[in-house]
Amino acid sequence: MTTSEAGTGPTMKGYVAVWLGMIVIVAIEAALARAHVSSGMLVASLLVLAFLEAAVALRYFMHLKYEVPMLFWTLIPGLLLAFIMMNQFWADAVRMRVLHFPTP
Amino acid sequence: MSESAMAVPGMHASTTEPSPFLISSKKLTMWLFIVADAATFGALLFGYGYLRFGSPNWTKPFTFSPNIINGLGMTVVLLTSSLTMLFGVAAAREGRRSATLKWLMATVLLGTLFAVLHLREWSGMLHEGWSLSANPMGGSALVGAVFFSITGLHLLHVISGVLAIIVIAIAFQTGHLTAGHVETTGLYWHFVDLVWMFVFPLLYLLNVR
Numbered sequence: 473m474t475t476s477e478a479g480t481g482p483t484m485k486g487y488v489a490v491w492l493g494m495i496v497i498v499a500i501e502a503a504l505a506r507a508h509v510s511s512g513m514l515v516a517s518l519l520v521l522a523f524l525e526a527a528v529a530l531r532y533f534m535h536l537k538y539e540v541p542m543l544f545w546t547l548i549p550g551l552l553l554a555f556i557m558m559n560q561f562w563a564d565a566v567r568m569r570v571l572h573f574p575t576p
Numbered sequence: 577m578s579e580s581a582m583a584v585p586g587m588h589a590s591t592t593e594p595s596p597f598l599i600s601s602k603k604l605t606m607w608l609f610i611v612a613d614a615a616t617f618g619a620l621l622f623g624y625g626y627l628r629f630g631s632p633n634w635t636k637p638f639t640f641s642p643n644i645i646n647g648l649g650m651t652v653v654l655l656t657s658s659l660t661m662l663f664g665v666a667a668a669r670e671g672r673r674s675a676t677l678k679w680l681m682a683t684v685l686l687g688t689l690f691a692v693l694h695l696r697e698w699s700g701m702l703h704e705g706w707s708l709s710a711n712p713m714g715g716s717a718l719v720g721a722v723f724f725s726i727t728g729l730h731l732l733h734v735i736s737g738v739l740a741i742i743v744i745a746i747a748f749q750t751g752h753l754t755a756g757h758v759e760t761t762g763l764y765w766h767f768v769d770l771v772w773m774f775v776f777p778l779l780y781l782l783n784v785r
Contacts, residue, residue: 505640
């Protein structure tokens with residue numbers, strides 16, 4: 473069974489280009505942390521860049537781009553839905569802020 | 577799968593209905609594991625977010641130099657190991673056994689270097705007084721608990737991956753395993769890299785003084 477080779481994927485030069493792009497994203501993240509931007513802006517920027525980097529890794533390094541679309545639609549939306557549902561608990565974090573954790 | 581196919585013991589997979597995903601069962605299994613593991617790491621990182629938001633006395637343990645510089649080095653090492661893994665998978669697909677071994681061993685070395693850098697950082701923090709339940713800066717003790725738990729689980733994945741790649745490389749070299757096994761292991765290794773893409777900015781870069 474060799475159907476795993478559904479697509480050939482990028483060339484070696486393509487892989488190196490993707491790798492360089494990811495290094496650049498990491499450098500931007502570090503520069504943002506050093507720039508001491510506001511906390512909210514920093515969290516938002518880092519999350520956007522992290523998801524961008526993850527999307528690139530999924531598509532090119534993990535070859536999801538070259539698999540049949542059904543694989544993507546079976547795996548990824550459900551995972552994203554799980555992450556979205558985890559946001560329902562932020563209200564508890566607000567309550568914790570009021571209650572305070574004891575410091576040993 | 578037809579009922580007649582199911583009724584005949586030992587019937588080969590080639591006579592059954594093909595996978596709708598057009599991938600091997602081992603690769604699909606790895607994808608399912610990755611999704612489950614991603615949910616685990618996602619829950620841990622959300623937990624970190626809740627604890628951090630809910631702790632007014634959260635302290636930022638890192639300075640840009642040496643902590644973030646060290647973290648950047650670890651990130652580059654892990655990203656590069658993904659590249660060598662890709663070269664290894666490509667070589668395996670082409671049946672070049674010695675090249676596959678060479679690239680997989682390069683991946684093992686880079687993975688080991690990542691683990692060493694990580695453990696060195698842990699050692700420094702433990703020496704400063706950080707632990708799962710202690711914060712030498714006087715703030716929330718949850719800082720150490722969150723940091724060591726999440727990076728520890730990731731480090732466990734890295735070490736497991738290094739061991740798996742060694743086994744796969746040797747077995748592929750001796751002809752006991754196929755290029756499909758190398759590719760499936762590569763999928764796992766890229767996932768370990770992917771998780772770090774979230775751990776590094778959220779646990780390190782957001783905690784710079």
